[in-house]
Amino acid sequence: MSKDVLASIKNKTAVVGVLGLGYVGLPLVRAFTQGGLRSIGFDVDPVKVHKLHAGKSYIKHIPSSYIQDLLKQGLFEATTDFSRLVECDALIICVPTPLTKNRDPDMTYVVATAEAIAKHLRPGQLVVLESTTYPGTTREVVLPALEKSGLKVGKEFLLAYSPEREDPGRVDFDTHTIPKVVGGYDPRSLEAAAALYNHAVTTVVPVSSCEVAEAAKILENCYRCINIAMINEMKIILDRMGIDVWEVIAAAKTKPFGFHAFYPGPGLGGHCIPIDPFYLSWKAKRYDVTARFIELAGELNVAMPYYVIGKVADVLNLKGKAIRGSRILVLGLAYKKDVDDLRESPSIILIEQLKHRGAKVDYNDPFIPTTHKQREHDLGMKSVPLTPANLKKYDLVLISTDHTQYDYDMIVQHAKAVVDSRNATANVKRGRSKITKA
Numbered sequence: 001m002s003k004d005v006l007a008s009i010k011n012k013t014a015v016v017g018v019l020g021l022g023y024v025g026l027p028l029v030r031a032f033t034q035g036g037l038r039s040i041g042f043d044v045d046p047v048k049v050h051k052l053h054a055g056k057s058y059i060k061h062i063p064s065s066y067i068q069d070l071l072k073q074g075l076f077e078a079t080t081d082f083s084r085l086v087e088c089d090a091l092i093i094c095v096p097t098p099l100t101k102n103r104d105p106d107m108t109y110v111v112a113t114a115e116a117i118a119k120h121l122r123p124g125q126l127v128v129l130e131s132t133t134y135p136g137t138t139r140e141v142v143l144p145a146l147e148k149s150g151l152k153v154g155k156e157f158l159l160a161y162s163p164e165r166e167d168p169g170r171v172d173f174d175t176h177t178i179p180k181v182v183g184g185y186d187p188r189s190l191e192a193a194a195a196l197y198n199h200a201v202t203t204v205v206p207v208s209s210c211e212v213a214e215a216a217k218i219l220e221n222c223y224r225c226i227n228i229a230m231i232n233e234m235k236i237i238l239d240r241m242g243i244d245v246w247e248v249i250a251a252a253k254t255k256p257f258g259f260h261a262f263y264p265g266p267g268l269g270g271h272c273i274p275i276d277p278f279y280l281s282w283k284a285k286r287y288d289v290t291a292r293f294i295e296l297a298g299e300l301n302v303a304m305p306y307y308v309i310g311k312v313a314d315v316l317n318l319k320g321k322a323i324r325g326s327r328i329l330v331l332g333l334a335y336k337k338d339v340d341d342l343r344e345s346p347s348i349i350l351i352e353q354l355k356h357r358g359a360k361v362d363y364n365d366p367f368i369p370t371t372h373k374q375r376e377h378d379l380g381m382k383s384v385p386l387t388p389a390n391l392k393k394y395d396l397v398l399i400s401t402d403h404t405q406y407d408y409d410m411i412v413q414h415a416k417a418v419v420d421s422r423n424a425t426a427n428v429k430r431g432r433s434k435i436t437k438a
């Protein structure tokens with residue numbers, strides 16, 4: 001190697017390039033600059049880069065002051081100019097890994113980024129993939145794209161995988177304090193990548209290969225996906241028996257060992273849990289193995305919005321109304337509380353399906369004033385104000401996301417009927433007869 005990347009990492013002269021400045025990339029940049037390393041953020045979206053230069057954040061839980069601090073510190077800049085990749089000693093890929101329409105892994109972003117790196121790759125660089133993906137991606141997809149540069153891994157550049165465990169909106173852990181699993185293509189790659197992340201996070205967890213690190217992330221997400229599916233199924237079973245699943249969970253979790261509480265909801269959302277397990281089930285097929293738990297969990301979770309719509313239909317039916325022609329207000333568009341991220345949000349399916357059945361649907365979300373076009377969906381809607389007068393106009397209010405700032409007493413007081421898919425109204429005392437849990 002022309003330049004000893006490990007030495008530059010150790011003496012903090014290494015420059016870190018982060019490719020993809022989204023929910024994962026932006027906090028990562030901060031973790032590195034806080035660790036004293038100069039960082040350059042690369043993104044294909046000029047609007048994001050422009051906003052960053054202006055000191056403005058585009059992610060709700062990342063305040064603009066955070067970006068301004070980064071700029072003041074003088075250790076960060078953002079660019080769309082990929083020729084500047086040569087200035088970096090380490091390059092970290094944080095780009096999306098969605099599913100195609102047929103629910104197969106969509107590697108186009110990862111491949112495009114690796115190919116962009118290959119055009120500028122120079123001897124002595126360390127490349128790390130952080131995007132969540134199936135075991136084998138770093139070696140089978142990223143490496144061949146990088147070697148189009150003519151440089152050889154292990155000899156002229158180093159390669160590693162380290163999964164991101166970001167949980168947007170979480171306050172007890174952040175990028176700095178969440179332990180970071182790192183797997184290297186070879187021992188030198190592992191040593192360099194572990195040394196790099198040691199500047200950014202409190203605990204580095206080295207593992208024996210990129211594949212182990214890739215599989216660890218998928219295991220974590222399968223664990224959540226399957227347990228959420230199990231509790232969603234439990235909700236349906238207990239509801240038929242007239243038993244409140246949330247009360248049952250509260251009782252069960254008093255067991256001090258052997259039980260971890262998961263909560264039901266209107267379906268799975270977000271960039272990770274509804275998607276990542278299918279990366280593994282797709283890859284498993286190549287080995288003549290069927291990932292039955294994952295497929296079953298997917299089936300159960302995908303059906304949840306339709307279960308909630310069934311509850312909405314039941315409540316309207318009791319009032320002598322049909323979904324067709326009813327006015328319905330959906331509360332919360334984000335996939336989980338207190339974030340502004342609507343990727344894969346079950347609220348979108350709920351709104352689309354209610355409209356499809358002839359309902360007149362509005363939504364309120366304090367964090368999403370208007371909907372933007374997504375790959376698969378385009379609601380073209382605006383958040384309506386959440387006022388007593390407005391609430392009264394609707395035949396039914398459907399709580400899809402339990403944002404903390406909602407005044408649930410006020411909502412129940414002024415709504416004609418409430419379908420609550422999150423148990424958000426648990427502490428509401430007055431008007432309980434209007435509430436149906438779903």
Ligand SMILES: NC(=O)c1ccc[n+]([C@@H]2O[C@H](COP(=O)([O-])OP(=O)(O)OC[C@H]3O[C@@H](n4cnc5c(N)ncnc54)[C@H](O)[C@@H]3O)[C@@H](O)[C@H]2O)c1
Nearest residue numbers: 020021022023024043044045094095097113131132164166
């Ligand atoms: N959001 C989360 O909470 C979370 C948590 C853990 C892991 N992940 C994983 O991290 C990865 C990134 O997710 P995210 O939520 O940050 O996505 P995101 O959509 O918020 O950000 C991705 C960014 O990459 C940019 N981009 C796309 N193509 C690019 C390219 N060729 N070169 C440079 N930039 C490019 C986009 O413009 C965008 O700004 C995914 O694999 C995801 O599964 C996400």
